[in-house]
Amino acid sequence: MADSSSTTSPFFDEVYRVVQNIPRGYVATYGQVAALAGSPRAARYVGFALHSNPDPSLTPCHRVVFRDGSLSPGYAFGGPERQRELLEDEGVCFKMPRTQENAGAPGWVVDFDKSAWQA
DNA sequence: TGGTTGACCACTA
């Protein structure tokens, strides 16, 4: 009941639900969220769903990062540096990749070895 | 109204 006015498809709804289920201090990848949503190849739409971001307070996009550990280039919270602070403030560990050019953030990527979230 | 793009990942050759 309570249709929750879900005009979006169940896939998008699952994406929001999975992202909201990410515990504080951990991060998940687009592919992981997509797989949990029911489509391991729909990672593109996970990012699109987060861009839609109907509830930024309920959908911590900053906890969703690339498979490389880098952050989204078009972050809509205030900047990649802002996202790094948010994650660090939550206890997420960061590390410096071998190639800074690979990092959307200024030379910092999430350390999946410590902060990788597992459903 | 329809067509194209878009915060990506995994698989195949």
Place this chain on the structure above:
DNA sequence: CTAGTGGCCAACC
């Protein structure tokens, strides 16, 4: 090992 393509859905013009 590297390179290239496909897939999936919604929103925008």
